[in-house]
Amino acid sequence: MNIVVVTATYNEKGNIERLIDIIETEVFPKIKSHKMRLLVADDNSPDGTGEAVRRLMKKWKNLSINSGEKKGLGAAYLRAITSAIEEFDADVIFEIDADLSHDPKEIPNFLKKMEDGYDIVTGTRYSEGGSMPENWPLHRKAFSVIGNLLVKIITGRFYIYDWTGGFRAIKREVFLKEKDKLISFQGYTFQVAFLYKALLDGYKIGHVPIHFKDRTLGRSKIAPLEYIVNLLKYVIWERIYELRRFIKFLIVGSTGFITQIATQEVAVRSGLAYAISLIIGSSPSSPILERDILALRDGIGGGFGAEAAIISNFMFNNFWTFNDARKLKVKSPFFLRLIKFNLTSVASIFIQSFSIWFFVQLLGVNLNIGGFTIPTRLVVVVPTIILFVIPLNYFIYNKIIWKTQYLRNVNDAKV
Ligand SMILES: Nc1nc2c(ncn2[C@@H]2O[C@H](COP(=O)(O)OP(=O)(O)OP(=O)(O)O)[C@@H](O)[C@H]2O)c(=O)[nH]1
Ligand SMILES: [Mg+2]
Structure with a gap:
């Protein structure tokens, strides 16, 4: 299969260089049965992320960049995944954060699940074998757990362990079916809406437990309170519509x-x-x-x-x-x-x-x-x-x- 790992970046210069290095030297060489590519979805970051990636593209032939105007994380993924399918004929697309919070060494475990017949595989922090960063302050942990719990209660889907996480593998068919419905969603809501719509369409969702690490470089771009209010609004309306x-x-x-x-x-x-x-x-x-x-x-x-x-x-x-x-x-x-x-x-x-x-x-x-x-x-x-x-x-x-x-x-x- 053609696998394209897409990572979204906004001002992640230091992180993206390290992530590319790990993926190209420690992850891709171990995967023999698939054709692997890495695609960076950058929104013309002012800190020189794009230039850093372009420099590394000379070294790694399976590395590319997809640049565009900054319209948020969801828009960046929609744009870059569309290009992964059109330009590289991707069968499976990965989403992974660029700030090293997601361990790329888990990629083979996701692939194994895809080979088992799942349509989407999500990395889960809230299931056995998964975890949140230990150094996160209590309020951040609580925020994350409560946000996920509320989504589980409202949707009635407790078997989706991690609704908001951004480490995923997605089959091409699922993306093409859902992409038009996802245009207006931002941040966590984009990730939740993607999963919810795929689930309502009957796609099979699998899980891989992950240890989420705190970023060591750069700044967080997600505004938790605003995102969580939008997220809850979305989930409530979607559930009412469903019922x-x-x-x-x-x-x-x-x-x-x-x-x-x-x-x-x-x-x-x-x-x-x-x-x-x-x-x-x-x-x-x-x-x-x-x-x-x-x-x-x-x-x-x-x-x-x-x-x-x-x-x-x-x-x-x-x-x-x-x-x-x-x-x-x-x-x-x-x-x-x-x-x-x-x-x-x-x-x-x-x-x-x-x-x-x-x-x-x-x-x-x-x-x-x-x-x-x-x-x-x-x-x-x-x-x-x-x-x-x-x-x-x-x-x-x-x-x-x-x-x-x-x-x-x-x-x-x-x-
Ligand atoms: N292209 C693009 N990438 C974005 C945008 N917003 C966030 N990202 C990237 O999406 C990933 C997740 O965003 P983060 O800011 O790390 O959000 P978070 O992981 O919830 O927050 P932290 O735990 O503080 O890192 C990172 O790789 C960001 O660089 C955006 O508007 N455009
Ligand atoms: Mg992060």
């Missing part, structure tokens, strides 16, 4: 539930459900019992509630959850879709009416629970929804409503 369907499902469901209970209670307490039950339940030959009339009343109230929830769910789904489906010009008119939605939901009205009617017949209009008198219809409605209505609606949304919308969209798109 958007689920979040919408919860919101639509809860709104539907509140609407259902409110409507049911209005229908029962206003006397409407009672009036309807008298019409349905009375017959001139046999007078209906009070208990039967009340069961019918509550069952009818439950039916009103279920219908209100259906309309509420339809509105939310139509204007919000499946908003993008509407943009794709779903042709069937609004009312036709509403009627269709109702017809497919008729079973859930029936289930809820029947369940309330059945339990009011069985247990009476009110239940006594822990000294409180609660209408049976309110106690029955929750388990009925959870056990029968949600699974049924889930099936209907996925197999009938959503599916037909989707197919229609595909046809629309073709027209």
